[in-house]
Amino acid sequence: MKIPFAVEERPDTGLNNGxxxxxxxxxxxxxxxxxxxxxxxxxxxxxxxxxxxxxFLNIPLATVNTVVLISSSVTIILAWIALQMNNVKRxxxxxxxxxxxxxxxxxxxxxxxxxKFHHHYYPSTNTFLAIYFTMTGLHVLHILGGLLVNIYHLxxxxxxxxxxxxxxxxxxxxxxxxxxxxxxVWIFLFPILYLL
Amino acid sequence: MDTKSLSKKNRTYLIVFASLMxxxxxxVWVSGLDLTKTSKILAIDASVCAIIIALSVASVKxxxxxxxxxxxxxxxxxxxxxxxxSVFFFIALLYLPLLESHSRxxxxxxx
Numbered sequence: 001m002k003i004p005f006a007v008e009e010r011p012d013t014g015l016n017n018g019x020x021x022x023x024x025x026x027x028x029x030x031x032x033x034x035x036x037x038x039x040x041x042x043x044x045x046x047x048x049x050x051x052x053x054x055x056f057l058n059i060p061l062a063t064v065n066t067v068v069l070i071s072s073s074v075t076i077i078l079a080w081i082a083l084q085m086n087n088v089k090r091x092x093x094x095x096x097x098x099x100x101x102x103x104x105x106x107x108x109x110x111x112x113x114x115x116k117f118h119h120h121y122y123p124s125t126n127t128f129l130a131i132y133f134t135m136t137g138l139h140v141l142h143i144l145g146g147l148l149v150n151i152y153h154l155x156x157x158x159x160x161x162x163x164x165x166x167x168x169x170x171x172x173x174x175x176x177x178x179x180x181x182x183x184x185v186w187i188f189l190f191p192i193l194y195l196l
Numbered sequence: 197m198d199t200k201s202l203s204k205k206n207r208t209y210l211i212v213f214a215s216l217m218x219x220x221x222x223x224v225w226v227s228g229l230d231l232t233k234t235s236k237i238l239a240i241d242a243s244v245c246a247i248i249i250a251l252s253v254a255s256v257k258x259x260x261x262x263x264x265x266x267x268x269x270x271x272x273x274x275x276x277x278x279x280x281x282s283v284f285f286f287i288a289l290l291y292l293p294l295l296e297s298h299s300r301x302x303x304x305x306x307x
Contacts, residue, residue, distance in 0.1 A: 014272040023275050027282035034286040042293035059224070066220050074213040077265050081206050084197055173267075180265040187257045191250035195227035196243075 007166045022174045026181050029142075033185055036135050040192065043127045051128050053194040056121060058112055062194045065108045066186065072101035073183040076150075076176045083169050088161070095154050095172075098179070102147045109140055132193050139189060142182045149175050212264045216257055223253045 005017050013020060044050050053059065079094035116122075116129070123133040153168075153175060161168040197205075226249050235242040263269045268279070 013274045015274055020274065023278050027278050030282045030286050031289070034289040038289040038293055041290060045293065059227075063220070063224050067217065070213065070216045070220065073216075073261065073265055074209060077209050078206065081202055081209070084202050085199060177266050180261055183265075184258055184261050187261065188251075188254050191223055191227070191254050195223065196247055196250055 007164075007170055016170065018170055018174050022177055026178070029181060033135075033138070036131070036138065037188070037192075040131050040135070043131055047127065053196065056116070056129060057132070057194050058115065059194050061108055061112055062190060065105055066190050068101050068105050068108070069183050069186050072098045072105070073180050075101065076179050080169070080172050080176050083172055086165075091172075092154065095150065099147060099150050099154065102143055102150070105143060106140065106147075109136070135189055135193065139182070139185055142185070146175070146179050146182055149178070208264060212260050215260060219253050219257050219260075223250060226250065226253070 003017070007016060009016050010020075015023075075094045076098040079091050079098060082088075082090035082094055121129055123130045153172060157171070158168075160171070227246065231242045231245045231249075235245040238245060240248075268275070
């Protein structure tokens with residue numbers, strides 16, 4: 001059975017199912033992170049003192065991670081452009097690079113977390129570290145989720161390109177929009193946790 | 197989309213990428229500056245000055261990522277409505293803690 005509006009746009013909204021779905025999902029994600037940003041403000045303004053991020057966190061490592069994540073955002077959108085041009089080889093290289101950059105982000109995060117635990121800094125140590133681990137931990141889970149989707153599209157999901165190229169292109173665009181959202185969250189997490 | 201407009205988009209994305217890198221550098225550089233003089237001129241606390249600068253730069257970066265990478269500049273009305281609704285509630289969530297200031301425990305952060 002063919003699902004209507006999987007590729008073509010609905011006449012009433014001008015959107016297909018996937019595009020409307022991803023934006024509904026991202027709206028809920030904005031609320032999820034919004035609640036945590038709100039908790040951060042509450043904790044910070046409600047405390048008599050607040051540490052500088054550099055007191056506990058490694059700013060050079062986090063800066064490298066910011067560069068890595070922004071780079072992955074540009075590789076995923078260039079991959080989508082390559083796919084629009086039906087340049088499959090270029091698409092696969094750029095999409096693989098996005099996945100690789102995602103893993104580099106996770107590896108750097110692993111070293112960052114390991115250093116914290118080595119110094120006996122845990123979420124229970126103080127409220128700064130509690131909100132740091134909660135927000136960055138949730139962000140890491142989002143990176144992991146994005147990586148799983150991207151790996152699926154690159155390997156088993158790629159057969160869809162041969163069957164229905166337009167549907168596959170749509171999926172790549174939507175996975176990219178999600179990946180950019182994860183990048184967007186990090187763009188705000190980086191200054192508020194590490195630099196301020 | 198034809199090849200010409202796709203190539204144009206390719207160039208635009210690379211310019212946005214360079215801008216994001218530059219703004220990341222600015223964010224880190226400003227965080228290391230002594231903002232005492234600037235805060236005196238603006239008559240605000242140095243930490244507030246740092247927060248305003250850092251969040252302004254982050255907002256510009258967010259605008260670039262949302263507008264160009266997430267295609268928000270070319271989206272349909274329904275997407276804008278959905279985003280407006282969620283941004284409204286997001287801002288409400290951010291402001292809720294600031295509404296109450298009388299019942300703070302003053303001991304959240306334990307060094």
